[in-house]
Each structure stands twice: as structure tokens, then as C-alpha cells.
Amino acid sequence: MSQKPPLFTVLSPALLHLYEPKDSIVVIIDVFRATSTIAAALYHGAKYVIPVDSVSKAIEISRKISGIAAGERDGKIAEGLHHGNSPLEYSSDFIKDKILVLTTTNGTRLLQMAVDQSAQVIISGSFPNLAAVCDFLASGQKKVLLSCAGWKDRVNLEDALFAGAVIHYIGKYFTIHCDSSLMAKVMYEKNKNDLLGFAPQMTHYHRLVERFGLIEDIRYCLSENVAPVLPVYREGRLVAERI
Amino acid sequence: MSQKPPLFTVLSPALLHLYEPKDSIVVIIDVFRATSTIAAALYHGAKYVIPVDSVSKAIEISRKISGIAAGERDGKIAEGLHHGNSPLEYSSDFIKDKILVLTTTNGTRLLQMAVDQSAQVIISGSFPNLAAVCDFLASGQKKVLLSCAGWKDRVNLEDALFAGAVIHYIGKYFTIHCDSSLMAKVMYEKNKNDLLGFAPQMTHYHRLVERFGLIEDIRYCLSENVAPVLPVYREGRLVAERI
Numbered sequence: 370m371s372q373k374p375p376l377f378t379v380l381s382p383a384l385l386h387l388y389e390p391k392d393s394i395v396v397i398i399d400v401f402r403a404t405s406t407i408a409a410a411l412y413h414g415a416k417y418v419i420p421v422d423s424v425s426k427a428i429e430i431s432r433k434i435s436g437i438a439a440g441e442r443d444g445k446i447a448e449g450l451h452h453g454n455s456p457l458e459y460s461s462d463f464i465k466d467k468i469l470v471l472t473t474t475n476g477t478r479l480l481q482m483a484v485d486q487s488a489q490v491i492i493s494g495s496f497p498n499l500a501a502v503c504d505f506l507a508s509g510q511k512k513v514l515l516s517c518a519g520w521k522d523r524v525n526l527e528d529a530l531f532a533g534a535v536i537h538y539i540g541k542y543f544t545i546h547c548d549s550s551l552m553a554k555v556m557y558e559k560n561k562n563d564l565l566g567f568a569p570q571m572t573h574y575h576r577l578v579e580r581f582g583l584i585e586d587i588r589y590c591l592s593e594n595v596a597p598v599l600p601v602y603r604e605g606r607l608v609a610e611r612i
Numbered sequence: 613m614s615q616k617p618p619l620f621t622v623l624s625p626a627l628l629h630l631y632e633p634k635d636s637i638v639v640i641i642d643v644f645r646a647t648s649t650i651a652a653a654l655y656h657g658a659k660y661v662i663p664v665d666s667v668s669k670a671i672e673i674s675r676k677i678s679g680i681a682a683g684e685r686d687g688k689i690a691e692g693l694h695h696g697n698s699p700l701e702y703s704s705d706f707i708k709d710k711i712l713v714l715t716t717t718n719g720t721r722l723l724q725m726a727v728d729q730s731a732q733v734i735i736s737g738s739f740p741n742l743a744a745v746c747d748f749l750a751s752g753q754k755k756v757l758l759s760c761a762g763w764k765d766r767v768n769l770e771d772a773l774f775a776g777a778v779i780h781y782i783g784k785y786f787t788i789h790c791d792s793s794l795m796a797k798v799m800y801e802k803n804k805n806d807l808l809g810f811a812p813q814m815t816h817y818h819r820l821v822e823r824f825g826l827i828e829d830i831r832y833c834l835s836e837n838v839a840p841v842l843p844v845y846r847e848g849r850l851v852a853e854r855i
Contacts, residue, residue: 380767383626387765522630524623526791546815548769552795555802572789 376513376543378532378550382479383522385514386486394511395488396502396535399518400527401573402441402454403476404495404600405590409456411609412498412596414465418607420477421470424449431470440472444576447472456497456589456596475518480602483516493607496564497589497596499534505599505610507539515550526556526571527590530564533557534593564591619756619786621775621793625722626765628757629729637754638731639745639778642761643770644816645684645697646719647738647843648833652699654852655741655839657708661850663720664713667692674713683715687819690715699740699832699839718761723845726759736850739807740832740839742777748842748853750782758793769799769814770833773807776800777836807834 377388385395397404407418421427424440424447431438439452446453454473471477476493483491489511494502506513515535517528533553536545540554560567568574568587577583589595599610620631628638640647650661664670667683667690674681682695689696697716714720719736726734732754737745749756758778760771776796779788783797803810811817811830820826832838842853 380623381627383630384624384765384767387626522627524627524792524795526794529791529795546818548772548815549767551769551813552767552772552799555799556795559798559802570794572791575789 373542373544374510374512376515376536376540376545376550377547378529378536378553379514379516380524380529380549381517381519381522382482385482385516388514390483390486390488390514392489392512393514394490394492394506394509395483395514395516396506397476397480397483397491397493397516397518398495398528398531399473399476399479400495400531400590401577402456402586402590403471403473403518404493405497406454406456406459406471407493407600407607408495408498408596408598409589410459410464410469411600411607412598413459413461415459416466416468418469418471418600419605420480420607421472422477422481424472427470427472434468436468436470438470442474444581455583455586457585475520479516479518491602493600494535495531496534496591496593498594498598498600499531500594501597501599503535503538506535507542513543520573525573527573529553530557530560534561537561616785616787617753617755619758619779619783619788619793620790621772621796622757622759623767623772623792624760624762624765625725628725628759631757633726633729633731633757635732635755636757637733637735637749637752638726638757638759639749640719640723640726640734640736640759640761641738641771641774642716642719642722643738643774643833644820645699645829645833646714646716646761647736648740649697649699649702649714650736650843650850651738651741651839651841652832653702653707653712654843654850655841656702656704658702659709659711661712661714661843662848663723663850664715665720665724667715670713670715677711679711679713681713685717687824698826698829700828718763722759722761734845736843737778738774739777739834739836741837741841741843742774743837744840744842746778746781749778750785756786763816768816770816772796773800773803777804780804
């Protein structure tokens, strides 16, 4: 029997370099809300998503290619943009056959870090596309880094919970010597039957719900498999591989 | 009623700067084994401990002051030294009235980082001096950073568990908006009745027990309040404040 490949959970973008992304599949995780929004947009028929690291770049690129510039800074629609980082904005009616140019505080920044650190394969994951991510990883036979976007390099729970969910479902296919993975798995298994009930204890919940009233966003971002699609990063774009 | 001061758990030395140590009490946590060894040595009567960041410095300083040079690299006694980082080496018979000059892979490095980042107060904590740390923090009325040494900047469980223990006992005296603290507390409360039984799941356990047979070290490092002393860092030295 061949040896199982290793799997690690990387709780902050500031720790990614410790795990040598260059021979790995890196899963970008930004549950609230970038990678949930990416799953929603692609599942609802967006041609592709271009993740960019600044608002000015989002505007510039979207003009050139007649795309939709969107994004947030500190939880709200970024100044100069008309569309934000809510997965609920990207229904089929709105996004089908369009190109989304997205910039966010944490998720798109982490994706760029994975690119800069020469990750072999980059995909994005959140609860709406949990099973799609799990299926892909389980069949990959490669080292996996479950890479959490966090909040400005601080560790957050919702991203750790998603890492824990992946480990809960497909951990058995990997060799896991990683305390962060063990913590993530325990946190998910303890709360998996009521993620929404657990959410008010998370720091990001307060940012999104108490300041902006985004409870429906939270509900969507924690819903498993409502956007079953696999976003894969290729040549500057996240494209859908349907499962 | 005055507002409660904030408390954060910092899961890796690489994240310490995000939490602005300069107005904080920083608790250096390196359960396996630096901060357990520091507690043991001071409790057993060492005059003080000088933490240094290199073996050569440990040898040089210990010669000058007739101290005991000790330390480890990658889990074993560092080359050139005769004493290591095991708390069991530092009984009263051996260490009473002596000066310990200690260098370790993670703990002493983190302490130096806290010094460089101008932490207001630095203490060290581990299970052997849990209550002493808790008593000090509860009465401090200052911002607290529970700062985990981890393993070469990777997050580890034993340090997170100690942070969780502190929060379990004295979290109520603080304002805690920190997902790392919530994870740490959950992990501690889930395992507090059998920390030793949980230890084999930790990556560092394998390093220490399977490679070096140090199960008695692990047992000591996870024993609560067997060395009730408060190590406080002052002018290059960790000195004991007895409780």
C-alpha cells in the first residue's frame, strides 16, 4: 500500500511559508465570506472569478473585460465599488455568464500569497462547496495545506471549522501529524450539528452581524453543499470544475 | 464598574506582533519543556534563570558567573552542554542557590521576541505553576497576551491547552474577543480531567517520548501546581516571586 500523503492545517496566512506550499494542493479558506462568495458565483454560472488585491485593480480590470468589479474592505462594500462580498448578491439572474473581479480583505490576499509561494495547485473552499473540495482532495494523492485566511493574520474560528470539516470527512486518506488539524477537527465535530448556533461566539460574527446585519450571509456561508462546485485557480482565474 | 482588560491567545511567536505587546503582560508558554523547567528550577531554589538564545552564549555567561549552562536543540541536550531542558534535572539538591543559564529551541526565543517588542511585563507559565500565573493575572487589571512558543513557529496543542487552562480559571476577569482563546478553552475543558491521556495525540509527544523516552518529563509538564512559583523577567533574569 502506498503511503498516505501528509495534510496540514495552516491557521494564519503568516504561517503558510512554514509548510512549503510549492509541492502542495493549497485550499484557500475564507468562510466569511470570500470563498463562499466565489463558490456561489461560480455555481450560479459566472464564467470565472479574477481575484485581485486592490480596489483600483478590480475597477481597471473589470472595465477592460466588461466584468463586474466587487469587493469589501473591513466587512463592507469597498469605496468605489457597487458590489460587495456577499454570496447572496450573486444569483444566476445576476452573475450567469459574467466575469467577477473580486478583492477582499483576507481571502484574495492569501490566494496571492499561495501564488507567490509557488503552490502546485490552488483551489478555494467553504461550507457551500465542502463535498466538492473533499472529493477532489481525497482522490488527489498529494500533500494538502488547508490554509485559513483568518482576519488580518489573526486566527479565526470559521476557517478553522471548515478545515476541521474536511479532516472529519477525508482525514483517513492522509497522514496527519499536525496539532492545528487536531484542534480544527475537534472544534468541527463538537459543533457540526449547529454551526449557526455556535457562530455568535466567533469574533467575525460580531463584525458582520452586529455592525452590518448580515445574518443571512452567515447562514449561507455555514450551509454545507449548497453550491457544489470546485473553484480551481489557473492563470489568474478561478474557474469552476463541476462535480 | 471599571471595564475588564482584554485577553488574547497568541498561538505562534510569528503572530505576537499583531497583538501589540508593549502595553501588555506577556505570558511565555512552552509547556514541553522550557517554562516547566523554569518553574521547577525556581521553585526548587535556583537563584534565578538567565534565558539566552544560543549555546555559545549559555557557555560564556555560565563561566563568567559560575552558573549552570543548560539547554536543548530539537528536543535533546544541546551539543557542548551537560544539562538539558528536563524539569526533572532541577531538584533542590542540584539547583538550590545556583544560577541556571538556559537556551531552548522555542521558549527562550519567544521570550527574547517579547523583550524586543517591548512587552510591559513578562512572566512564564506552564501547568506546574498554573495557579500562580492565574492569581497574578487576575489581580493585574492589565491587557494579557497568552503567548504560545509552539514548535518553530508552528502551533502546538500543549501550549494552547495551557492558555485554555488560564482562560478556564480566570477568563471571567477579562474581555475576550479572540477565537484562539475560545479554541484553547474548549480544548482544555474537553481534556482537563486526563491531560496525560490526551498527550499521545500531540505532535510534540512523539518527538519527546518516541524518540527520547521522556514520558516522565511529559507527566511533570502536565501536572498542575507542583511548582507554585511566579517567574518574572527583570533585567535579563527570570526571578521567582513566591505565591
